[in-house]
Amino acid sequence: MSSSIRKVAIVGIQASGGLGHLVIDQLLKSSIQVTAVTRDAPKTKASLKAAPNLNLIQGDYTSAASLAPCLRGHDAVVSLILRGQPDPQILVIDATIIADVPHMITSSFGIDLQQEYLRTLPPFKGKVQMGDYVAQKASEGLITFNSIQTGIFFGWGLSLGMMINLKDDGLPSVLFDAGETKFSVSAEEDIATAVAVALGKKDKLPMNCSLFIHTAAVSQNQLREYAKESRPEREFPVTLVDTAKEEKKAWEAYNNGERDISKMGGLMSRGTFGLGLGLFKHLDSDVLGIEERDEEWLKAFIARYM
Template sequence: MVSKVAVAGATGNIGLPIVQQLVAAKFDVVVLSRSENPSGLPAGVTIRKVDYESIESLTAALQGVDAVVSAVGSAALAGQIKIIDAAVAAGVKRFLPSEFGNDTEHPAVRALPVFGPKIAVQEHLKKVAAESSLTYTFVVTAGFLDWGLQAGFLLGPLKERKAEIYDDGSQEFSATTIATIGRGIASVLQHLDETKNRTVYFHEAVVSQAKILSIAKELTPGETWAVTESKSAALKARADEKLAKGIFDAEVAVSLIKYSIFGPGFDPVLRKLDNELLGIKTISDDELRAIVKSAL
C-alpha cells in the first residue's frame, strides 16, 4: 500500500495537476523542491528542499516515502537517474518516471533521438528493479489534449485563429487532459500489483487535427481562419538538418515530437488500454467541444 508520495517537478505544466490529483485522492504528498517555498501548490503538501545533484540529499528527502512520481521537464530527464538511485537507498516501493506522452515502447518512437533520455531512464529502472525491491510503472497517455491546444502545440495559435495542419490533418492520435493524467497516476498507485514493472496506457479521446479544426471553426462562426498546410516530412527534415550539424535544441525536440504524432509509422492511437483498470473514462463529443472552446 502506498500512502506517502514524493513528486519531482511538482510546479510544472504536468507536475502541478499530478500533485493536485494526488492530494484529491488523499495521498500524503511530499514535494521535492530546490526552493523552500515553491508557489502555487495546494494546501497540505509537505515541502522537502533537495539538491538534485546529490544522491545523499535526495535519499534523506525520500525517507519514509512509498512512491516517487517524476514530472521533471526535458532538460532534467537524465537527472532522474540520481533520484532513482536515491529511491533505492531510501527503500521506496514504486517509481514513475517522467513519461506521460508518446508510447516509448514503439520501435519508431524509440528510434527518435528526442526520446533517448527517457529510454535511458527506463533501462536504468529495469536494471535497478531486477537488483532491488524498487518497482516501476511507465505511464503513457499520448498527447496532452487541453495543454496541447492552449499552448499551440497540437494545432497552432488558436486564439489568433491560425492553425497548421500536417498531411491534410487526418492522422488520428490519442490524447488526454492533464488533470486526467494526474487522476490516472493516482489510480496507478492504488493498483500496485496490476501495474508493477510494466507500461500502463490510457487516453480520453482519439482526435485528429482536422477534427479539432472543424470544431474550432464551428465554435467561431463568421470568423476567418488562416490555415497552413504542411508536410510532416518537413518536420523530420528540419530536425535532421540541425542534428547533422550537432545541434539539438528546442526546435529539434518539438519537431521530432510533432513528427511522432502527425507523421507516418508511429501508431499514435493507443490500443492496449488500461482505462477500465484505472477508472478512466473517455470524453464525449460535447466535452471535447468544451476543451477546444477553452483554447479559443
Template sequence: MSLIVKNVAIAGASGNVGARVLDALLNIGFNVTVLSRMSKAFPTGAYVKVVDFNSAESLSAAVAGQDAVIDTTFSLDVETPLRLIDAAVHSGVYRFITSDFGLDPDLPGVHDMPIFGRKKASYEAVKRYAAQNRLTYTVVACGAFLDWGLSSGFAGLDLEGKQASIFGDGNNVVPWTTLNDVGIATANVLIHPHETLNRPVYVHTVFMSQNQVLDEAKKGLGKEGWNTTYNDMDSLLEKALADLQAGRISASVFEVQIQYCLATKRLAHPWARDDNSLLGLKEWDSDKVKELIQSIAHKTA
C-alpha cells in the same frame, strides 16, 4: 516490499503535469512530500523538502521512508531523473513513476527521437532495477496533452487567429489527454499497484486526428476565416535534426520531433490496451472537445 502505498514523494510538483498530479494525490489522501529545489508554497497538506537534485545523498535522504516516488520534472537533462531513480533504489522505495507522460515507450522508434532521450534513459533504468527486484515501476502513456496543446499552439491551432498548421495530412488518429486526467490517472496508479506493476499504463481523454480537432474548432468558433497549412513532416524533421546536430537549438527543433510522431501511425495511434476504467478516467465525446476549445479561445481573446 509492501504493496500498500501511503507515503508518496513527487518531484516537479510546480509544473503543468506535476501540479495536477499533486492535487490528485492530496484528493485521494496520500501522505505527500514535495521535493523542491527551493522553499515555496504548495497546496495545504503537502510536506515540502528542499533538496539538491544534483546530489545523490540529498535525494536519497529525501526519499527515505517513501513508498513511491513520482518524477514529473521536464527538461533535457538526463542525469537528474537517473539520480532520482538511483536514490529511490538506494532508499528502498517500492514504486517509481517515470517522467514520461507521452507516447507508447514500447513502440519501436519512439524513444529513438532525440527529444525522448531522457525518457528512454529513465525507462531503461527502471526496467533494469525491476529485473533485479530492487524497484517496481509504472510509465504513464497519455499521448499528447489536449488542453495544453490547444492553449499553447503546440497542437497546431491558433484559436484566436484561426490559423491551422497541420502535421502531414492531419488524418492520423492519436491519444490526447487533458492535464487533469493525467494527474488523476497517475495518482490512481498507486491505488492499483498490482495491476500497474512494471508496465506502461495507457490512458486518454479522446482519440482524435488533428483534422478532427480542427473540425471541432470550426464548430465551436465558426467555420469562416480559417487559414490552413499542410506541412511536410519528413522535411521538417530532417531540418530539425540537422539544426540539433549543428547546435542550433530552438523550441521548434524539439516540438517538430513530437509533431512528426503524432503524424506517423507507426509511432502514434490509439492504444491497443485501454486503462481508462482502471485509472478512473472517462472518454470524452466530440462535444466536450468543442467546449474545451471554446473555453480556451475565450480566455485568450
C-alpha cells in the same frame, strides 16, 4: 487506496502549478500522506493549499545521496522532473533506491517509446535512457515502477498551438499530412487521476511496465472543426506540411551538427502524425479510472482555450 501505499513523495513540483498540483489534489482526497519535494519551498508554498496530510519540503537535487533523505520513509515516489534530459531522471531513480522506497511512477508521460522508430529519435534520447535505466534497476530487484503514457497533454498542447492554432491572431495552423491522422491526447486532470489510481491499485497492476491512457483520440482536422463550430465568425487558416520532407530536413540538420530542439520538430511530427505512432493501440484507461470523452466534452474543452 491500497493499504500498502500510505505515504507518497512527489518530486519535481513546480511553483507555477501544473500537473504536480493536480496530482497532489487527487492524492489529498484520500488518506495518503503527501510530501511535495521542490527546489523552492517558499515560492511553491504560496501556490499550494495547506492540508493536514500535505508536507512541503525543499529538496537538494545536487546528487542522489542528497535527495534521498527527502524520500526515505515513503511507500512510493512520483517523479515529475522535466523529461528532456536523462541525468535528473536517473538521479531521482537512484535517490529512490538509496532511500529504500520500493515503488515509483517515473516521469515518462507522453508517447510510446517502445516504438522502434521513436526510440531512434534524438529528442527522445534522454527519455529512452531513463526508461531503460529504471527497467534495469527493476530487473535487479531494487525497485518496482510504472510509467503512465498519456499522449499529448491536451490543455498544454492547445495553449501552445501544437495541434491547432486557437488564437485569434490570423496565423495559420500547421496541418501535418493533411491533418487526418488520429493521435492520443489526455487532459491534465485525467493524467492526475491516473497517477492516483495507479498508486491505489498498485498491488493489482502489472509491474515494471507502461500503462496507457487517453482522454480521446483526435485528429487536427477534427479539432479545427470543433474550433470553427465554437467561433463561426473567425477564420482558421491552415498551412499543409509534408512530414516526410520535414523528417528529411531534420536529419540533415542533425547530421550537420545542428542539435537545437527547434530543428528536430520534423522528427517528432513524422512519428506522431505521419506514421501515426501518436495513437495508442492498447489502453489501460478502464483500470485507471479514465473515461474516454465524447464530442460535446471535447468541444467544451477546446472552447476554454479560445
